Amino acid sequence: xxxxxxxxxxxxxxxxxxxxxxxxxxxxxxxxxxxxxxxxxxxxxxxxxxxxxxxxxxxxxxxxxxxxxxxxxxxxxxxxxxxxxxxxxxxxxxxxxxxxxxxxxxxxxxxxxxxxxxxxxxxxxxxxxxxxxxxxxxxxxxxxxxxxxxxxxxxxxxxxxxxxxxxxxxxxxxxxxxxxxxxxxxxxxxxxxxxxxxxxxxxxxxxxxxxxxxxxxxxxxxxxxxxxxxxxxxxxxxxxxxxxxxxxxxxxxxxxxxxxxxxxxxxxxxxxxxxxxxxxxxxxxxxxxxxxxxxxxxxxxxxxxxxxxxxxxxxxxxxxxxxxxxxxxxxxxxxxxxxxxxxxxxxxxxxxxxxxxxxxxxxxxxxxxxxxxxxxxxxxxxxxxxxxxxxxxxxxxxxxxxxxxxxxxxxxxxxxxxxxxxxxxxxxxxxxxxxxxxxxxxxxxxxxxxxxxxxxxxxxxxxxxxxxxxxxxxxxxxxxxxxxxxxxxxxxxxxxxxxxxxxxxxxxxxxxx
Amino acid sequence: xxxxxxxxxxxxxxxxxxxxxxxxxxxxxxxxxxxxxxxxxxxxxxxxxxxxxxxxxxxxxxxxxxxxxxxxxxxxxxxxxxxxxxxxxxxxxxxxxxxxxxxxxxxxxxxxxxx
Numbered sequence: 001x002x003x004x005x006x007x008x009x010x011x012x013x014x015x016x017x018x019x020x021x022x023x024x025x026x027x028x029x030x031x032x033x034x035x036x037x038x039x040x041x042x043x044x045x046x047x048x049x050x051x052x053x054x055x056x057x058x059x060x061x062x063x064x065x066x067x068x069x070x071x072x073x074x075x076x077x078x079x080x081x082x083x084x085x086x087x088x089x090x091x092x093x094x095x096x097x098x099x100x101x102x103x104x105x106x107x108x109x110x111x112x113x114x115x116x117x118x119x120x121x122x123x124x125x126x127x128x129x130x131x132x133x134x135x136x137x138x139x140x141x142x143x144x145x146x147x148x149x150x151x152x153x154x155x156x157x158x159x160x161x162x163x164x165x166x167x168x169x170x171x172x173x174x175x176x177x178x179x180x181x182x183x184x185x186x187x188x189x190x191x192x193x194x195x196x197x198x199x200x201x202x203x204x205x206x207x208x209x210x211x212x213x214x215x216x217x218x219x220x221x222x223x224x225x226x227x228x229x230x231x232x233x234x235x236x237x238x239x240x241x242x243x244x245x246x247x248x249x250x251x252x253x254x255x256x257x258x259x260x261x262x263x264x265x266x267x268x269x270x271x272x273x274x275x276x277x278x279x280x281x282x283x284x285x286x287x288x289x290x291x292x293x294x295x296x297x298x299x300x301x302x303x304x305x306x307x308x309x310x311x312x313x314x315x316x317x318x319x320x321x322x323x324x325x326x327x328x329x330x331x332x333x334x335x336x337x338x339x340x341x342x343x344x345x346x347x348x349x350x351x352x353x354x355x356x357x358x359x360x361x362x363x364x365x366x367x368x369x370x371x372x373x374x375x376x377x378x379x380x381x382x383x384x385x386x387x388x389x390x391x392x393x394x395x396x397x398x399x400x401x402x403x404x405x406x407x408x409x410x411x412x413x414x415x416x417x418x419x420x421x422x423x424x425x426x427x428x429x430x431x432x433x434x435x436x437x438x439x440x441x442x443x444x445x446x447x448x449x450x451x452x453x454x455x456x457x458x459x460x461x462x463x464x465x466x467x468x469x470x471x472x473x474x475x476x477x478x479x480x481x482x483x484x485x486x487x488x489x490x491x492x493x494x495x496x497x498x499x500x501x502x503x504x505x506x507x508x509x510x511x512x513x
Numbered sequence: 514x515x516x517x518x519x520x521x522x523x524x525x526x527x528x529x530x531x532x533x534x535x536x537x538x539x540x541x542x543x544x545x546x547x548x549x550x551x552x553x554x555x556x557x558x559x560x561x562x563x564x565x566x567x568x569x570x571x572x573x574x575x576x577x578x579x580x581x582x583x584x585x586x587x588x589x590x591x592x593x594x595x596x597x598x599x600x601x602x603x604x605x606x607x608x609x610x611x612x613x614x615x616x617x618x619x620x621x622x623x624x625x626x627x628x
Binding site for chain 2: 142143146147150154157158161164165167170171173174177178181182184185186188189191192193195196199200201
């Protein structure tokens with residue numbers, strides 16, 4: 001730590017975040033000049049913002065930079081006075097957030113027109129929340145992680161309540177805000193205790209101090225309290241049982257396009273933060289947090305799968321399904337020995353998040369497309385006879401459902417495969433079989449949706465479903481991705497291996513002090 | 514007598530923990546949304562108190578962790594204050610939107626969405 005100043009490299013490394021923020025502010029400005037019938041310009045601007053941001057990510061495929069960095073013992077590039085580290089792990093998640101956001105924007109255009117709430121703020125808030133997510137995924141300093149989390153969360157609270165005249169949307173936003181702010185407070189309390197125990201806000205230093213001093217000293221109980229509060233906050237954000245109550249309500253009440261966005265991008269950001277904190281900062285406390293996660297994971301799989309059985313609202317059903325997926329993903333962190341993580345487990349989580357992004361967004365895109373004229377389209381009955389009204393969408397929805405259930409030739413299988421494999425190879429046979437059991441169990445409610453689409457009686461509204469061009473693009477993109485990853489997973493597994501090459505390497509520690 | 518008047522870091526931490534618990538109890542038991550929001554502020558202020566107390570503590574420490582690095586806690590506290598303000602603004606905005614449609618601020622009547 002020499003001079004207190006940022007170099008040009010620092011600004012280049014955070015350029016994707018800066019661009020997103022600038023585009024968000026730009027959308028707010030130009031929205032004032034756009035006449036109400038041409039609000040699609042906002043969506044184009046937002047897509048441009050996402051594209052520019054993606055192009056500005058320090059291109060990891062360009063040889064030279066990484067080779068240089070690795071030759072010099074760097075695991076990733078620290079930026080902004082070590083507040084963040086732009087490593088492969090961060091870059092992987094950055095691309096993931098941007099892909100999810102682009103698809104969510106495509107889903108939104110027609111939907112917002114139908115809802116008569118087509119305002120520029122929608123896209124601006126979306127871009128701002130992605131800027132927050134990027135800070136979370138790249139954060140090395142708990143201050144930055146916390147601020148990124150809050151930027152994401154506060155933007156999302158507003159987005160959930162975006163349908164101002166809809167009481168369900170108001171209510172969802174209120175519940176999400178109260179529980180979200182509550183959990184952020186608990187999370188921040190835990191972070192403040194870690195700061196007090198270790199004297200640093202840097203995750204790498206926190207890990208070092210915990211391992212070398214704190215856990216051996218009389219302050220160990222305080223460290224455990226700090227761990228409990230921090231992990232409570234983290235589990236709130238990824239919606240694991242018993243901290244899940246907000247998720248079904250927020251998912252059901254939010255605009256459907258935002259439900260899709262939340263269920264993949266916001267969730268992936270929560271996971272990126274959880275992995276950063278647990279793997280980088282709190283790895284010395286692994287013997288303490290593993291039993292906690294075992295309990296939470298079993299509770300999550302059991303509770304969410306049973307709750308999903310009785311749902312009649314599709315969005316709520318998929319909310320419980322997404323909670324159940326969190327349960328499976330948590331198993332990936334449990335795999336391994338008492339002190340050592342299993343690389344396969346983390347790999348499984350990253351692949352899971354990748355495929356989950358596409359299959360879940362696809363499912364929500366199909367549900368969003370059901371919204372037209374006076375039909376809200378989020379009840380299970382609204383899917384009745386979809387096959388005769390929109391055959392391609394119905395078939396793709398079936399693909400998404402089977403993929404969510406983890407049926408082998410589809411993408412969803414690979415995430416579960418690596419996680420269960422890592423559990424078996426580290427000897428957690430009981431947990432692995434429980435996970436497999438609940439995967440099969442989940443097939444029931446996914447097939448309930450398929451059943452409605454193909455067997456359900458067509459109501460009087462039997463005409464073809466009007467689906468806009470952008471929506472078709474969103475459904476096609478997610479469908480192709482789900483099939484492609486499922487059939488040819490090799491390059492994606494390579495990609496995840498690449499992403500983990502650095503994140504698992506705790507050499508970040510040597511960059512600090 | 515002098516020793517009794519001395520306020521140590523521990524005193525601040527106990528106060529912080531008490532504020533935190535009061536906030537958590539407030540969120541879990543109060544039914545008025547405005548009071549729930551105030552309880553959340555209480556939690557965030559407990560965090561601030563902790564951060565500033567710890568920052569003070571580490572400033573007095575010799576070695577690489579003491580000194581200017583110990584100011585991180587103060588900076589963190591300023592960020593948390595900003596965050597609390599943003600959260601309160603958005604929270605009250607959502608509450609007003611909700612109140613316009615429903616005419617209540619009681620969380621028991623936030624009951625449209627349930628399984």
